[in-house]
Amino acid sequence: MAASDTKTLAASSRVARSEGTGGSGRGLWAGILRQRLAVIGLVIVGFFALVALFGPIVAPSGPTEQFSEYRLQGPSSEFWFGNDEFGRDVFSRLLYGARISFQVGVIAVGISALIGVVIGLVAGYFGGWVDNIASLLMDVLYSFPTILLAIAIMAMLGNSLANVMIAIGIVNAPTFMRVIRGAVLSVRRTTYVEAAISVGGSTSRVMWKHVLPNVTAPLIVHASLNFAYAVLAEASLAYLGLGNRPPSPSWGSMVSSSYGFLQLAPWAAIFPGVAIALTVLGFNLLGDGLRDALDPRLRNEHG
Amino acid sequence: MFKFIINRVLLMIPILLGVSLVTFIIVRSIPGDPVRVLIGFDQRATPEQIENIRRAYGLDQPLPVQYLRWMGHVIQGDLGSSLRTTRPLTTELGLRLPVTAELTILAAIIGSVPAIVLGVAAALKRNTRFDWLTTAFTMVGISVPNFLLATVLVLIFSFRLKWLPPVGYTPFTEDPLQNLKTMILPAISLALPFMAVLMRFTRSSVLEVVGQDYVRVARAKGLPQRRVLLRHILPNAGIPILTIAGIQVAALLGGTVIVEQIFGLPGVGRYIYEAIANRDYPVVQSVVLVMATIFVLVSLIVDVLYAFLDPRLRTR
Numbered sequence: 001m002a003a004s005d006t007k008t009l010a011a012s013s014r015v016a017r018s019e020g021t022g023g024s025g026r027g028l029w030a031g032i033l034r035q036r037l038a039v040i041g042l043v044i045v046g047f048f049a050l051v052a053l054f055g056p057i058v059a060p061s062g063p064t065e066q067f068s069e070y071r072l073q074g075p076s077s078e079f080w081f082g083n084d085e086f087g088r089d090v091f092s093r094l095l096y097g098a099r100i101s102f103q104v105g106v107i108a109v110g111i112s113a114l115i116g117v118v119i120g121l122v123a124g125y126f127g128g129w130v131d132n133i134a135s136l137l138m139d140v141l142y143s144f145p146t147i148l149l150a151i152a153i154m155a156m157l158g159n160s161l162a163n164v165m166i167a168i169g170i171v172n173a174p175t176f177m178r179v180i181r182g183a184v185l186s187v188r189r190t191t192y193v194e195a196a197i198s199v200g201g202s203t204s205r206v207m208w209k210h211v212l213p214n215v216t217a218p219l220i221v222h223a224s225l226n227f228a229y230a231v232l233a234e235a236s237l238a239y240l241g242l243g244n245r246p247p248s249p250s251w252g253s254m255v256s257s258s259y260g261f262l263q264l265a266p267w268a269a270i271f272p273g274v275a276i277a278l279t280v281l282g283f284n285l286l287g288d289g290l291r292d293a294l295d296p297r298l299r300n301e302h303g
Numbered sequence: 304m305f306k307f308i309i310n311r312v313l314l315m316i317p318i319l320l321g322v323s324l325v326t327f328i329i330v331r332s333i334p335g336d337p338v339r340v341l342i343g344f345d346q347r348a349t350p351e352q353i354e355n356i357r358r359a360y361g362l363d364q365p366l367p368v369q370y371l372r373w374m375g376h377v378i379q380g381d382l383g384s385s386l387r388t389t390r391p392l393t394t395e396l397g398l399r400l401p402v403t404a405e406l407t408i409l410a411a412i413i414g415s416v417p418a419i420v421l422g423v424a425a426a427l428k429r430n431t432r433f434d435w436l437t438t439a440f441t442m443v444g445i446s447v448p449n450f451l452l453a454t455v456l457v458l459i460f461s462f463r464l465k466w467l468p469p470v471g472y473t474p475f476t477e478d479p480l481q482n483l484k485t486m487i488l489p490a491i492s493l494a495l496p497f498m499a500v501l502m503r504f505t506r507s508s509v510l511e512v513v514g515q516d517y518v519r520v521a522r523a524k525g526l527p528q529r530r531v532l533l534r535h536i537l538p539n540a541g542i543p544i545l546t547i548a549g550i551q552v553a554a555l556l557g558g559t560v561i562v563e564q565i566f567g568l569p570g571v572g573r574y575i576y577e578a579i580a581n582r583d584y585p586v587v588q589s590v591v592l593v594m595a596t597i598f599v600l601v602s603l604i605v606d607v608l609y610a611f612l613d614p615r616l617r618t619r
Contacts, residue, residue: 136321137321139318140318140321143318143321143322143598144594144598145556145557145594145598147558147560148560148575148591151560151579152587152591155579155587156330156332232446239448239450240560240564252450255454259565262454262457262458262462263458270451270455273448273454274451276448277443277451278446281443284442285442288442
């Protein structure tokens with residue numbers, strides 16, 4: 001069991017490294033492109049990133065601009081996705097909202113990854129009581145329903161966009177820690193790490209130069225799947241009125257603020273909801289594809 | 304096995320202590336004076352009165368003392384009382400837990416039956432169009448936020464078809480049929496991601512067993528497919544499926560916060576959300592602790608069940 005895990009990991013990190021050094025990323029890309037669903041994911045994620053970058057530039061109107069005579073109007077040639085209860089252009093608001101989702105996703109995943117990698121690396125490398133304490137801490141955080149913990153942290157830090165990122169980052173950190181710790185545990189037992197230690201490599205050097213590069217594969221996979229999680233969590237918090245309150249064009253708060261007008265103008269609530277679902281789906285599909293591409297054992301299974 | 308269970312129970316103690324400590328720290332770091340909440344906007348309160356209230360709730364004590372006091376009460380089954388209504392929390396929870404429990408159990412049933420049936424079918428018909436469709440469905444299922452599903456369901460079943468109410472709650476004891484009518488949409492909204500995760504896991508878990516030698520032997524000696532499935536595949540694939548189902552049921556608790564809010568159900572999820580908005584410290588503190596404890600207990604029960612069901616662990 002342990003042996004086969006190490007093997008899988010070593011093989012998968014080899015793929016990741018060949019991609020990382022910029023030479024031939026063909027192994028990874030070919031692996032992703034072989035799967036129909038992953039390709040769809042890649043396209044969605046690419047499109048989403050483009051919208052987040054350029055959406056506000058191409059948006060026909062401002063995110064809070066009100067066209068009061070078009071209040072609750074259905075989709076038209078002028079306003080593609082219709083207008084909401086204030087007459088604002090749903091399409092333009094969606095374009096602006098993409099940037100918020102993207103921003104929260106990147107930073108929240110960054111925070112989770114930072115916490116998870118540092119603690120997971122230290123816990124897995126040193127083992128013993130360090131590992132016990134770190135694992136206990138993560139088990140404790142893991143015992144809270146995630147949305148509940150995020151809401152509580154938001155209450156503590158205050159209601160702002162930056163704190164949404166921090167709250168989601170903290171809440172998702174334990175899963176990163178588990179993934180990294182597990183990967184480090186098996187890399188730690190390999191002969192090249194033993195060799196690096198025995199020739200007198202300092203602890204920090206061994207961790208940085210030999211252990212960390214070999215856990216990048218699971219890290220990349222987990223980060224992609226976690227991005228989906230972060231976008232979903234931001235939308236849920238915004239839906240509850242945390243972080244991005246109206247009139248901010250956060251997709252989650254667009255759904256909740258238009259919910260009251262659902263009967264009259266379903267488009268104002270449904271379109272942002274679908275945007276959230278599509279984005280999350282894209283990252284889930286991509287993450288899955290990455291996992292299959294980076295893990296040869298699974299690749300054969302799909303073959 | 305007995306030793307395993309004891310170990311598992313003992314491991315729960317530091318986790319629960321940690322949970323209570325984290326909860327306490329978070330709640331006490333929430334800015335704002337709880338006494339101000341208590342007296343509301345009554346500006347006539349004199350400093351002495353405020354001081355008296357502070358003393359009555361033990362808020363004048365140092366934080367470690369407050370923590371130990373709280374834990375002492377909790378262990379005796381006293382969760383404290385709400386600052387707003389001054390009713391004891393055990394009473395409040397007694398009214399609200401059944402709502403959340405019903406919602407969660409209903410969602411678990413609605414989710415797990417199709418998840419297991421379709422998951423097994425997908426694994427047995429691997430690489431067919433049906434399998435591909437199930438996979439696509441699970442990916443969509445884990446990606447759709449439950450508030451979007453709730454919105455669509457309300458739009459269709461409440462506003463267009465007018466079959467079910469969009470909001471409101473009727474206790475089961477009052478009118479069972481009306482109760483189910485108010486619960487079915489929230490339960491479905493809550494169940495979708497649960498169903499998707501479970502279906503996906505069922506598929507992969509059955510696939511793993513199907514590749515094992517003993518299944519090949521069972522097929523080779525000419526057992527009918529039904530028998531191979533019921534006697535050899537399902538019992539072996541079932542144990543890990545049960546574990547994931549347990550963990551996921553616990554995860555449903557988090558989803559209740561949003562779903563209860565949308566459908567106006569007077570459950571624990573909505574209660575805690577309101578308590579945070581109102582800065583009702585004792586409520587937040589104790590209810591978060593209760594939710595996390597339920598989560599930890601469910602995973603304990605699942606682990607113990609696992610030990611009972613898996614003969615390899617049973618003999619140990």
